[in-house]
Structures are given as structure tokens and as C-alpha cells.
Amino acid sequence: MTNTIRTESENRAHGGVQGVYSHDSEATGTAMTFSVFVPHHDEGARLPVVWYLSGLTCNHANVTEKGEFRGACAEHGLIFIAPDTSPRGEEVPDDEAYDFGKGAGFYVDATEEPWCEHYRLRSYIEDELPTLIAKEFPMADLQREGIMGHSMGGHGALTIGLRNPDRFKAVSAFAPIVAPLECPWGEKALTGYLGEDRAAWRAYDACALIADGNTVDELLVDQGTADQFLDEQLKPELLEKACADAGIALTLNRREGYDHSYYFISTFMLDHIAWHAERLKRG
Template sequence: MTLELISQARIFDGWQRTYSHQSAATGTTMRFAAYLPPQAEAGPVPVLWFLSGLTCTEDNFTQKAGAQRVAAELGLMLIAPDTSPRGPGVPDDAENAYDFGLGAGFYVDATTTPWSAHYRMRSYIEDELPELVGASLPADMTRQAISGHSMGGHGALTIALRNPGRFRSVSALAPIGSPMNCPWGEKALTGYLGPDRAFWREYDACALIADGARVPELLVDQGAADNFLTSQLKPELLEKACADAAIPLTLRRQEGYDHSYFFIASFIEDHLRYHAEALR
């Protein structure tokens, strides 16, 4: 499996690049963004994965978060995958809804038709892409961290909980705390996995924690003026699950902030420094 360089730009003495490759997991051409800090020219550097939210591609975090300046200072490689398979033959929501289908892979391996043929983002993010990054880029895969926003926050939390010991640190910005208990998650999990809620538990951070999964600690930022706060994100459910399991959770409710990339840009430096400390 080989990478094709689609674009690159010099930024803060590093390189912002977009790559594509053929994916065995999804059966499609996939794209991801990679920021290589200047330290990568001297050898492998630690990796921070950032998983984006609904409607996003690999470009949203790359172009809107403003993370490269601090990543260059800290020597962090930033990997931002796409949020779903795309291309000819990849099904989309019948009504072109934003919260299912293209741009809304929910980081699951679908088991229902027609989604199961291509919507295998769990296998792609957990297995295929890390192997490719480790083999093709100057990445120190012994030092990995993971973060994400909204649907991507859900992805970061569940991937870390299912892979204990892989990530030295985990954080999220406005994550979907319990997809089993919100409209976005119920729609996606029903569509991709079917109606049996028992199969949903491995894709719900609160359920994984209740079932015994653990991470050393969590950092979560949540905008208090987020219009999805009470209906979709429900950080209080994650807060309770962590408290019940004695997982140290730093949950910062940020007054006046919404769900947008203005919120992410305001706090991404804190998250990068948090991860860099753990990756030292």
C-alpha cells in the first residue's frame, strides 16, 4: 500500500500535506491530512490523531483549528483522517441528511447492508491507517495520543477505551458523550448496526466504561453555549460514567462558546500541550 501526495504547503517550518491511498478496510480511495513538524526532518516524532465531526473532511481541522503553530513548537505530528468513505458506489443517506452517510461514518464498522461494504471506519482508524502512517511517515508509533470534536470526540473516546495502552493521552472537544442516548447516535447506530442495542455498546464511551474499559484520565472541553449541548452531547453522562469508574476527568465548561471551530481554535493549544506532556 502506497501513499499519493495530493498537496503540500510549508507552514511554521514544517509541512502540511494531504495524502490519498487505496483502503482495504473501506474498499475506496481514502484521504488524510498530515502535519509534519520541523523536528520530523531529524527523525520520528510523536503522533496526535484528531478525528473530526459530522460533515467534515480531512481539511476542516487542518484549515480552521490553527493547530500547526503549536504543533511545530512541540514537535507533534498531526494526523486528521476523513470522516467516511467516499466515491463511486459508496451509499449516502436517501434524503442527503448531514448526520448519516457521507461525512458521518461515526467511526464504526457497519454490519447492515448496504453500509457494511464500505463504512468500516473503525477498522480504518484503529488498524489500517496507523500501520500505513507508521510505515510511510516519520512517526514514532510508540508515542501516540488521540483527540476529536463532536462525532470525532466520540470516536476518540471509544477508540482509546477499546485499545488500552495504545494512546498515552486522550482528549475531546464537545464530544457526543453517549451515542446510545441521543438522536444523532440512535440514528447512526441503528442504521449502521441494526436495532439490537447490545451491539451498540462498543461504540458508546459511557457503556464501554460501565463494561470495564479504562483510560488513565480524560480532558474534555465543552462550550456552555453549544446549541447541541442538552440534546446531543450530554457531557453529564460521561461525567457520571467516569465518576462511577474512578476515571479522572477534567471537564471544562467554557462559558459563551458554541460548537464551531471558533471554539476549537480557542482551546486547541491547551489540548496540544496536554498531549505533548504525556508524549515526552
């Protein structure tokens, strides 16, 4: 496959350009779509990058259309990249449930049939897409990267950030799945994609990674107290304990009355963008 991008759309926004692009991915063996917001900048300038990973049933479009990040990114001079959550296409295996298969890649490299051929989101996010961004967006400074995400994408952001602490200088999440080994969403997805060996799951569980010695200096998490998934699936108190035990500075904001939706995310997106900007500009 040729790793060049196709422009699906580009629109002027907040003085910059909101683009949607696609390419043929070697990691997934499918076409993949992602969005990139590039704020206005001086010629030759190099801008920090924030990656945003979306949750179950979502793709690049959810945060691009509802995340309300562009004004803050323009103010702080940050590039904002939103990949898809799974491979797509008729050749890609799927499941009837919303929490497995298409739209539910869980940011893993699957090892089980029939998922292992295409469901390779870890390799896609950690390796292939950054290489493509570096080639196609010369203003992107990939020495200054942050990562954030929501729900399943919060799980992705935390685990990718913890596995790559030298790369990501800021890691944050909205209502993340912090311990997939301890919740129904995680147990279903990791069993399906990785098999029954729970030891193999630990690379994809933020609390397990921390317990196993992976660390970052600090984390920012926002969690709504009216989130319908709070007690059964999200369990932020487990991350709180893991960080306390490991000496990681966790800012866990419990937002009274907020649910799991983009009304919640968009309300606190500006806080997260400013938090990332402060840390990325130190570099």
C-alpha cells in the same frame, strides 16, 4: 489495492510540512484522503503522533484549515494526523440527511446492508491507516500516540481510546457525543450501521464502555456552554458520572459562551496540544 500514498499537496508551515495525501483503502474499498503535519525535526528523530477525528459533515480539511494547531505542534514537536470521516465516491451508499452516510461514518465498522461494504472506519482508523503511516512517515513514533476529536469525532476519539488504552497515552475531545445510546444522533447512526441489537452498540459508546470496564487514567474534555447541541445530543454530564463511578480522572472544562464551531475548537486547541505533548513525551 496497493496501499501506497499519493501526494495531493504539500505546503511549508511553521517550519514544517502540511501535507494532504490519498490512498486506496482496503478497509473501505475506496480512495481515502487524510492530512499530516510534520514539524521541523532533526534527521533521524522520532516524533509523537496526535490523531484528530472530525465531526459530522466534515472531512480532513476542516481542522487542517481552521484548527490552528500547527504552531503548537511545531513548538512541542508533534505530528498531527487528520483522517476523513467516511468513505467517499459514487459507489458509496449515502443518505439525504447530514447525520448519516457520507460525512457521518461514526467511526464504526458497519454490519448492516448496504453500509457494511464501505463504512469500516473503525478498522481504517485503528488498523489500516496507522500501518500506512508507519510505512510512509518513518519519523512518526507510533509507540507514543494520542487521540482527540470533535463532536462525532470526539465520540470516535473517546471510544477508540477506551478500547485501546495501551496504545493511546492521551485522549481528549471537544464537545463529544459521549453516549450515542442516549441521543438522537447516536440512535439513528447505530441503528442504521449496526442494526437493532443495542448490545452491539456498546462498543461505540464511551459511557457504556466505561460502565463495562474499559478505562484510561485520565480524559480531557472541553465543552461550550452555548453549544446548540449540548442538551439533546452531547450530554457531558453522563460522561462526568461514568468517570466518577469508574474512578477515571476527567477534566471537563465548561467554556462559557462558546458554541460548537471551529471558533471554539481553535481557541482551546493549543491547550489540548500542550496536554497531549506533556503525556506523550513521558513515554
